[in-house]
Amino acid sequence: MAKQFTLGKKERLKSRKLIGQLFEHGKKMVVAPYRILYLLSGPVEHPSLVFGTGVSVKNFKKAVDRNRVKRLTREAYRLQKKELEEKIKKSKSQLSVFFIYTGKELPEYDEVYKQTGTALKKLEKLTVS
RNA sequence: GCUACAAGCCGGGCUAUCGCUUUCUCGCCUUAGGCGGGAGGGAGGAAAGUCCGGACAGCAUAGAGCAAUGCACCGGUGAAGAGCCGGGCCCCGCUCCACGGAUCGGGGACAGACAGUGCCACAGAAAAUAACUGUCCCGCCUACCGGCGGGAUGAGGGUGAAAAUGUGAGGUAAGAGCUCACGGCUUAUAAUGGUAACAUUAUUCGCGGGUAAACCUUGCAUGCUGAAAUGCCACAUAUAGUACCGGUAAGAGCUGCUCGCUCGGGUCCCGGGUAACCGGGUGCGGUACGGGGUAGGCAGAUUGAUCCCAACAGCAAUGUUGAGGACAGAUAAAUGAUAGUCUUAUUCGCCUUGCUUAGGCUUCGGCGGACGAAACAAAAUCCGGCUUACAGGCUUGUAGCUUCU
RNA sequence: GGUCCUGUGGCCGAGUGGCUAGGCAGAGCUCUGCAAAAGCUCCUACAGCAGUUCGAAUCUGCUCGGGACCU
Numbered sequence: 001m002a003k004q005f006t007l008g009k010k011e012r013l014k015s016r017k018l019i020g021q022l023f024e025h026g027k028k029m030v031v032a033p034y035r036i037l038y039l040l041s042g043p044v045e046h047p048s049l050v051f052g053t054g055v056s057v058k059n060f061k062k063a064v065d066r067n068r069v070k071r072l073t074r075e076a077y078r079l080q081k082k083e084l085e086e087k088i089k090k091s092k093s094q095l096s097v098f099f100i101y102t103g104k105e106l107p108e109y110d111e112v113y114k115q116t117g118t119a120l121k122k123l124e125k126l127t128v129s
Numbered sequence: 130g131c132u133a134c135a136a137g138c139c140g141g142g143c144u145a146u147c148g149c150u151u152u153c154u155c156g157c158c159u160u161a162g163g164c165g166g167g168a169g170g171g172a173g174g175a176a177a178g179u180c181c182g183g184a185c186a187g188c189a190u191a192g193a194g195c196a197a198u199g200c201a202c203c204g205g206u207g208a209a210g211a212g213c214c215g216g217g218c219c220c221c222g223c224u225c226c227a228c229g230g231a232u233c234g235g236g237g238a239c240a241g242a243c244a245g246u247g248c249c250a251c252a253g254a255a256a257a258u259a260a261c262u263g264u265c266c267c268g269c270c271u272a273c274c275g276g277c278g279g280g281a282u283g284a285g286g287g288u289g290a291a292a293a294u295g296u297g298a299g300g301u302a303a304g305a306g307c308u309c310a311c312g313g314c315u316u317a318u319a320a321u322g323g324u325a326a327c328a329u330u331a332u333u334c335g336c337g338g339g340u341a342a343a344c345c346u347u348g349c350a351u352g353c354u355g356a357a358a359u360g361c362c363a364c365a366u367a368u369a370g371u372a373c374c375g376g377u378a379a380g381a382g383c384u385g386c387u388c389g390c391u392c393g394g395g396u397c398c399c400g401g402g403u404a405a406c407c408g409g410g411u412g413c414g415g416u417a418c419g420g421g422g423u424a425g426g427c428a429g430a431u432u433g434a435u436c437c438c439a440a441c442a443g444c445a446a447u448g449u450u451g452a453g454g455a456c457a458g459a460u461a462a463a464u465g466a467u468a469g470u471c472u473u474a475u476u477c478g479c480c481u482u483g484c485u486u487a488g489g490c491u492u493c494g495g496c497g498g499a500c501g502a503a504a505c506a507a508a509a510u511c512c513g514g515c516u517u518a519c520a521g522g523c524u525u526g527u528a529g530c531u532u533c534u
Numbered sequence: 535g536g537u538c539c540u541g542u543g544g545c546c547g548a549g550u551g552g553c554u555a556g557g558c559a560g561a562g563c564u565c566u567g568c569a570a571a572a573g574c575u576c577c578u579a580c581a582g583c584a585g586u587u588c589g590a591a592u593c594u595g596c597u598c599g600g601g602a603c604c605u
Contacts, residue, residue: 238586
């Protein structure tokens with residue numbers, strides 16, 4: 001039986017090129033403390049959902065705090081992305097998502113969990129329709 | 130026992146569930162490879178600031194001078210340093226004191242101001258050559274005060290951060306290190322101690338401020354650039370165009386400049402010439418700008434001047450020897466999330482004990498509850514230092530207070 | 535990761551080691567029937583801590599903040 005709540009190398013945005021494309025051509029939306037960029041590309045051979053997150057140096061000067069926010073975001077995404085992933089695979093397309101944290105204070109885990117959940121549901125509606 | 134200061138050390142542990150990264154290994158699937166299981170490793174004392182010094186890499190390198198930058202008491206240490214250790218000298222503070230100093234603690238970018246130049250606001254006669262005021266003597270004028278001229282002198286002149294070696298005596302027309310005595314500072318020599326810086330003593334030459342973290346002088350050191358360096362593989366592509374130059378060489382590099390040196394002299398055609406070579410063309414090359422592609426992987430890159438322990442050498446920094454053990458490698462960037470629990474700190478209540486007339490206060494011990502790891506902070510090629518940030522705890526030393534014997 | 539520049543009132547911005555210019559903004563006053571304009575006055579500064587110097591915005595070291603460049 002395959003693992004459910006994974007977030008390995010293949011599920012993360014790692015290519016500089018893809019990120020460039022995402023920032024240039026991707027669509028934007030805002031959910032509370034996050035600004036979310038996403039890019040859906042047509043039917044492909046290996047359907048996948050890749051994810052990335054980032055925090056501005058201007059809002060969090062210390063590397064410790066930036067790491068903290070990114071880790072919380074990754075954790076919340078990892079536990080909730082399952083439904084979206086299945087639907088993307090059914091529709092045979094490829095979706096890149098990038099979460100940018102725009103808040104200025106360190107968030108609590110519960111809040112992060114809630115907001116990423118609503119963001120994922122919104123994405124589902126927008127992309128798989 | 131408490132408080133303060135200084136130095137050194139530590140700066141969470143365990144369990145469950147879901148995950149990340151890496152190494153090894155096993156199984157399954159049709160190769161590349163993919164999927165799944167198991168075992169092991171996975172941030173710091175500062176990983177930070179990037180302030181010094183290296184290792185390492187690339188480029189360059191016949192050499193010389195100037196410039197630039199950095200350093201600056203002595204010795205040791207080390208790969209090296211603006212680091213560290215020890216010593217000297219100077220300054221500050223406390224205490225003691227026979228007022229000369231001495232102990233202890235702290236600090237010091239600590240070569241040179243008789244090589245030269247600059248600057249020193251305000252105040253003050255003057256900020257360094259001297260002038261001014263003043264003092265004294267002589268001559269002339271004048272009834273006197275005084276004025277003018279010539280000479281001597283550098284002591285006094287309320288300032289200032291700083292004023293031409295301090296005190297006393299002699300000396301003189303008045304004075305002056307002009308002379309003398311006791312000091313202070315300084316140059317040189319000698320002796321003694323010390324590896325040396327330096328210290329002490331004796332003799333001797335002198336005594337015209339400060340500033341070199343002002344320019345500078347002296348001595349020493351330094352080629353430049355930094356892993357976004359660099360090498361290889363894969364993918365992709367176009368070198369289109371512009372400027373300058375190429376037989377008197379252009380140009381590039383060495384180091385910023387100068388000398389000097391090194392690289393750099395292509396091909397073909399035509400004409401001249403025996404040839405070397407000369408002229409023209411073709412196109413080629415060089416440099417600068419610009420254009421296009423890729424932005425994936427591997428190496429560099431994680432075991433090294435490493436850390437811990439013991440013995441020995443040394444005052445110490447440190448070194449030598451021995452034994453066993455430990456040591457992360459991410460790359461849109463891993464070491465996390467949730468829940469529980471353990472001690473530690475904090476805090477509340479009750480009991481006991483002590484003080485007190487009481488109110489109340491409080492040491493030690495015990496029980497129960499609340500909160501519950503919570504400071505500073507995240508490796509990015511790697512080391513040695515420095516600096517800065519830091520909740521709480523432990524150890525040692527010093528000082529003060531208190532209790533008991 | 536590396537290399538460098540910079541910090542002066544609320545804002546902009548000058549300042550060879552000797553009382554920190556100037557403009558804009560703000561407040562008050564004069565002028566006016568009321569305003570505007572003009573004039574006068576006031577307010578608020580050398581990022582911080584040490585050192586050198588008689589004296590530091592300036593020189594030196596460290597710290598903090600802001601910015602630029604290198605693939």
